[in-house]
Amino acid sequence: MSALHPRLSSLMDAAPVTAGNYPCLILNADYQPLSYFPLSLWSWQDAVKAVFLDRVDVVDHYEQCVRSPSFEMQMPSVVALRDYVPQNRTPAFTRFNLFLRDGFKCTYCGSPNELTFDHVIPRRLGGKTSWTNIVAACSGCNLKKGGRLPKDARMHPFVAPFQPTMHQLQAQGRRFPPNHLHESWMDYLYWDIELLA
Numbered sequence: 001m002s003a004l005h006p007r008l009s010s011l012m013d014a015a016p017v018t019a020g021n022y023p024c025l026i027l028n029a030d031y032q033p034l035s036y037f038p039l040s041l042w043s044w045q046d047a048v049k050a051v052f053l054d055r056v057d058v059v060d061h062y063e064q065c066v067r068s069p070s071f072e073m074q075m076p077s078v079v080a081l082r083d084y085v086p087q088n089r090t091p092a093f094t095r096f097n098l099f100l101r102d103g104f105k106c107t108y109c110g111s112p113n114e115l116t117f118d119h120v121i122p123r124r125l126g127g128k129t130s131w132t133n134i135v136a137a138c139s140g141c142n143l144k145k146g147g148r149l150p151k152d153a154r155m156h157p158f159v160a161p162f163q164p165t166m167h168q169l170q171a172q173g174r175r176f177p178p179n180h181l182h183e184s185w186m187d188y189l190y191w192d193i194e195l196l197a
């Protein structure tokens, strides 16, 4: 696969930013994305390799081809793993996942701006840094609440903080699409999106 199709170079500028150019979306054996955050992508080189090793089925492809003296194939844009990878992991307690759980908005006033984290029960009163005590809060609300308990500050989260499941985060993830998407991915990322009349 040393020689690329000549048309390939003219299309480079339209390529997404992750997993190099011509990234390939990886679906689990049930045709759900293997992961939303980060979106499961391989470089086209890895995808082509997996095709040759019979580890994946090609679901969709780019128009561009890879060529060598002995073969030619269209670069895969979506592949599905042949073996199912179990998805019952607990989501990591990360900044991104926490914002995702709370829908990228302040859990006190709903603002999406200047998001920070708030300990619902302040640390000085024994509040833990955990899924069940941290919420997304705008810096204004964070400042206003200060180190007080919700009842003292008269500020209560819209939703009590909770440990989300992977399924819940993935459902949230569909509401916040990544910026760079190839059209052939849409069916697999947004299959449950409401259809427009």
Ligand SMILES: [Zn+2]
Binding pocket: 106, 107, 108, 109, 110, 111, 137, 138, 139, 140, 141, 142
């Ligand atoms: Zn706020």
